[in-house]
Amino acid sequence: SWLLRYHHIQTSKSFALPVFAFVFTKITMKTPLIEIQLYNNADNNWLRFNDLTEALNAIKQCQMTCFRKYDFKQKFVAGSETPVIDLYAENNQNNRRYQMIVVNSVTKYRNKPFAAFIVPKSRNLDWLYSTPAGRQQIIASAKYTTVAFIYLQSDEEYRDLEQVKSEMTSAVLDFKPVNLSDSLQIPFLSSSEGIGQVVVRERSASFIIEDCLYGSDNEWKRRLRFDSNPNLIQSEINLVSNKTTNDLIPDYSTLENDYHGVIVAGLKTHFLATENAQPTDNWLLIGLGGGVLTMKLIRSFPKAHLTGIDIDSEMVRIAKTWFGLDDTLTTCIVDDG
Template sequence: MAALRLLPGRARDFASSDYWERFFRERGGRAFEWYGEWQDLRASLGRYLRPRDSILVAGCGNSELSEQLYDEGYQDITNVDISEVVIKQMQERSAHLRPKMTYMVMDVLQMDFPDERFQVVLDKGTLDALLTDGEETTLSRAERMFAEISRVLQFGGRYLCVTLAQAHVSKMAIEYFSREGWMVRIHQVSGDKAGTSEGEFALPIFVYVMTKIRRVPGSALCILELCAEAQDKPIRFKSTEHLIEAVKEMQHYSLLRSQINKNPSSGTVSLDLCSKDTGQARYTLHVVHSLTVKASFDNKFAIFIVPQGRETEWLFGTDEGRKQLATCAGFWRLVTVALHRDQHYEGMEAIQAELSEKVMELAPPGLPAGQQVPFLSVGGDIGIRTIQHRGTSPLSGEYVIEDVKGDGGHCFRRLIFLSNRNVVQSEARLSFRSSHKGELRCGEDEMGVTLLQGNEALPRNKKHKKKKKTASINSAEPAAEPAAVPAGQSIDKTYLCCAHHRAMIAGLCLLKNPEHLPASSSYDAIMFDVDSKDSALGMSCPPPDFVEKSFLQKVRTLLKKEGLFILNLVCRDTQLHDTVLATLRETFPLLYVRRIEGEVNEILFCQQQAKHKLPPAELRDTAQILEKALRQPGQAWDATYVLADVLEAVKLL
């Protein structure tokens, strides 16, 4: 707690010599390690230091970094600091143990050294202490510091800056040195080692490596590179803006990791992993916790690969579904991985190799080194996604029509608007049925997953087999190569993919004679399932004009007296939802609702004669009559669609 009392009331005080005099006087001889010790920074700094280098430590403070470097053989070290108190302390500490070490009171904005005196300038936290904000006077001070560093460095020399890389610091440093024609390379220090001697930072620590090279006349080329954690090969960027943005993304990722570990009950954390080559999103990761699972080393963490095309299913595409998936699989923390369209994947083994390093960064703290973390999936392959058509709608923008392998090995043809790429706009089941038997069922009493190692599906892990009335994933033998869905397959017209469509059709049972729907100038039934394009309204179906009282009255005039108006309502705004229901009640005296489990959709059945209310027993009889009328002899029928079952959840409002 003593360190907290030493912190200044204003950030700008970090740049004050009076503040640092007081800080080191009150701190005494105890070292304060801004941003970690030498052992934490060795992997990033060590490759840019040679024992023969003449090193200037700018703003040394009472850090032990210089002493640790000296003891490892880097003995040509000059330390400067603006505080007389700390320089005296450090001189006394090293006088006998490190006779070649030099300490000097000096302002880094105006140093007394001759030009090109050093091969390395090492700065751990000094730039951050000086550049506390983006004000013009502060930026001017930082520019003076950079100019002095440039002056005292030899050509080929390196300015090594250990920093938190806050936005204004990152922008100033990268733009200044790239403008001067220097080579700019940024390393992220391992997230496990970022912090001070008093605690850890939520933000990652970076090492900026600015190499002074001679500017080639007429050349605008500047080398800009970034090295992530444990990554040897740097990524090169074409502009300072792109490099600055990449640093921000790494900081955001580090904050997400911190949030996950500090507060696992805060909800699902989602992020995209992008292709290094194209910058396009390649994987979407969702980190979920099942707090009802008692965590041990064996079931603390797992990764679940969602086969292509199945990311829209409730179990994989909603927070509630993913939590249930984690519980059923028996893991405390589960990372689900969705594969993006327009990306090529070689197979499960290649995906695991590509993801292993990154997903392990999301592992819970305390996981033993070398702990085997399982990759799970439905079956042993990555699924099928075949794009059949692309286009652009003037109303909805870009869209794709694609075939995917879904639940039960069936193949589906889907329409997806890319403005909302994880929502299936419409879907039909193809008559083709895959021979692959991996399937996903909800409401079963057994849980099993396919445990993957390389590209093979191993036997189900028996200790995760549990009796539960929850989601069930049945393991299957690994498929060889997933085959493309054959072109020209017919549509299974007996199957309704959307739960709300099933409810709308079942609602026809509310009619007096649902098996007879003759054509007429007035209608027995009118259905609305209309998408709204205004995402800011809080109601995505239907557009507001379709539920205005004047419009609903026109709908009523088109219905027979015993007719039925069926509306798919998707409204997240509570106040707007209540307003729509009130308007419907004013227009239609009899109002039923069928809410769709796991979705926002609710189907409203509206009639203009309250006396036409059907009792439950009569409703079941009517359902059987309608279902018999819909079944046509000699044609297929979807046995999973039972009208009476759908109607059980219909409530009178």
């Protein structure tokens, strides 16, 4: 087996499909090793693969990104936006450091052509930042023609907004409209929360549990997300400070989740209509997740006998450890519901 190196060749400012030259080295390897340099002038910026198919897919992805960038820059389409662009640290191509979406406004603003917006870490999944309609609302408020939305990653560390600007200026400039000067000073916009604050409590190959600080009122929420669908919050609960230990613990005194609120309110309405405000029935909840709905049902209907079933024992552990599921008040079964 040989060590293969693919170099991304420098091209002119006009569009050209990225070309990769490959070099057969004289080094023999016990197992194949393929190294790909995706960016110029970055000697330590290499992706390493032992599988040729994965290496070719990385090259195709780089070429496709260049196609999309060229199309987006050459012609202004009102209301359009790029797909999500993953950006990695120069010294670590295994960990995604940023994501970026570049969005065109539905209206052109002559004196404000281009800007970047740094989304706080805790707000990535908010409607305002995670949907096209929300992003258009921000653009309309800021009155910029094109805005690059920069998404910080919850398990990455950022010193401050200045560090983000320094690291992202080059990537943002790649998407500036072609009619703008190369010396353009890009305005970096942000909310009053700055970079935001997220504390990763636990991470595995399939899920992440994180505590997120919202707003300036020191409001914390704990949420569970799965890597298979990272833009969906599977479970979320408000946190309060434990008066004895000062640790943040789940707060089940409110129904902040609209989905859970509708379920509980619907059940309360049903039982009130049947003059049975506190039912004593046996209830089965299939799929525990973080156990948030289970605990809210227990709090709202303390006389009901609730059994929760989940196929994954890890979900039961997460619900008990991080979301305050009290198994003295409910029965938890690990099985296929």
